[in-house]
Amino acid sequence: MRFVRVFLLLGIIFIQSIADSIIDTSSTSESPNQTPQIPIVNGFKKLYSLHADNFIFLESLSPTHSIDANQTQDNTILKNPTISNKPKILLIMDDIQNASQIRQIQSLPLKIIPSIFPKTKYNPKTPLIAQKNAFYMIHLPLEAQNFEQKELEPIKVGTSKDNIYTIIAQIKQDFPNLLYINNHTGSKFTQSEKDMLNLLSVFDELGLKFIDSVTTPHPASEKISHQQKRLIMQRDIFLDNEISTTHTKAQLKLAIQKAQKKGYIIAICHPHTSTFKALKQMSDELNHALEFVTPKELESYLSSQAITHYTRERFYANAQ
Structure with missing residues (x-):
């Protein structure tokens, strides 16, 4: 029984390591034509990158009316x-x-x-x-x-x-x-x-x-x-x-x-x-x-x- 528990634990660790390697591989081996996926958040008619200074204006987004009085439109x-x-x-x-x-x-x-x-x-x-x-x-x-x-x-x-x-x-x-x-x-x-x-x-x-x-x-x-x-x-x-x-x-x-x-x-x-x-x-x-x-x-x-x-x-x- 003790041997089974150890075997299961080793199996879980092995599976996790494979999953991590898959994630790492997908994030570093992009094709030359692939655009890096950068996390973004909604802003005032914009999408803001969490890891880049660039942003994209979305003219079609509906305006927000919850902007704080001390906050600019770029959040x-x-x-x-x-x-x-x-x-x-x-x-x-x-x-x-x-x-x-x-x-x-x-x-x-x-x-x-x-x-x-x-x-x-x-x-x-x-x-x-x-x-x-x-x-x-x-x-x-x-x-x-x-x-x-x-x-x-x-x-x-x-x-x-x-x-x-x-x-x-x-x-x-x-x-x-x-x-x-x-x-x-x-x-x-x-x-x-x-x-x-x-x-x-x-x-x-x-x-x-x-x-x-x-x-x-x-x-x-x-x-x-x-x-x-x-x-x-x-x-x-x-x-x-x-x-x-x-x-x-x-x-x-x-x-x-x-x-x-x-x-x-x-x-x-x-x-x-x-x-x-x-x-x-x-x-x-x-x-x-x-x-x-x-x-x-x-x-x-x-x-x-x-x-x-x-x-x-x-x-x-x-x-x-």
């Missing part, structure tokens, strides 16, 4: 998940209109807020783009002094409040999680106190907030903010009004300096190749010096500091 926990003592930066990237631009934003180790164009007959799929990002804004075309884009019909000076409501309500329906809107162009519209009062009133009715891109030296939002004692956040600096990596990096350094002086800053950039290059090259320096926040996080911070009027840094000599 990377942000370095500063809570409001810290660092100077705050809200970095908005305007003119977003396709999934490729969103992917480029998500490839950077920075919390960048895309501002997406509303749905138009020329580009009806922008609401789908918004689903790829936990944080986003809408880039609302408003009438400019000397600029027109036929693809983007702006809200014009003199538009009735009812018509403004119809336009914004449709945008809200297309983007149900929308909270913040900034203006695309608008140098004429945003100077008009009457029109801005109508626009802001509609925003209030629909639970939306306005961030002024400041495309004119005389934005009516400043006067309205004082009159109504309401916080209206404003752009401090354009990073890439000159399209070059060198200029954008210089503007980023200037933004750091101004944020350290004031405590917070709103910067706007655009999806240029040179801009992505500058942001990538300076990502470590930016994350070290500043805390990247969402519009809601910045608004909460300003409220905690009892700031009811946004103090805008003047960058006309350097950035406009």
Whole structure:
């Protein structure tokens, strides 16, 4: 009986060793045409390799709505998940209109807020783009002094409040999680106190907030903010009004300096190749010096500091 037990034990060990050798052989003797099988896990419209830096975008995957507020779309926990003592930066990237631009934003180790164009007959799929990002804004075309884009019909000076409501309500329906809107162009519209009062009133009715891109030296939002004692956040600096990596990096350094002086800053950039290059090259320096926040996080911070009027840094000599 004792001999039988020993024999069975030796048999089990022998079988296990054969199984191990089979596994080892299958993992090391792949044919030249065979693709290594790398373990993957589901991410936000991506599959992430556990053993490689590469990932595959899956456009057909349904969007997830369980992303933590302190988590990016690539499942990377942000370095500063809570409001810290660092100077705050809200970095908005305007003119977003396709999934490729969103992917480029998500490839950077920075919390960048895309501002997406509303749905138009020329580009009806922008609401789908918004689903790829936990944080986003809408880039609302408003009438400019000397600029027109036929693809983007702006809200014009003199538009009735009812018509403004119809336009914004449709945008809200297309983007149900929308909270913040900034203006695309608008140098004429945003100077008009009457029109801005109508626009802001509609925003209030629909639970939306306005961030002024400041495309004119005389934005009516400043006067309205004082009159109504309401916080209206404003752009401090354009990073890439000159399209070059060198200029954008210089503007980023200037933004750091101004944020350290004031405590917070709103910067706007655009999806240029040179801009992505500058942001990538300076990502470590930016994350070290500043805390990247969402519009809601910045608004909460300003409220905690009892700031009811946004103090805008003047960058006309350097950035406009």
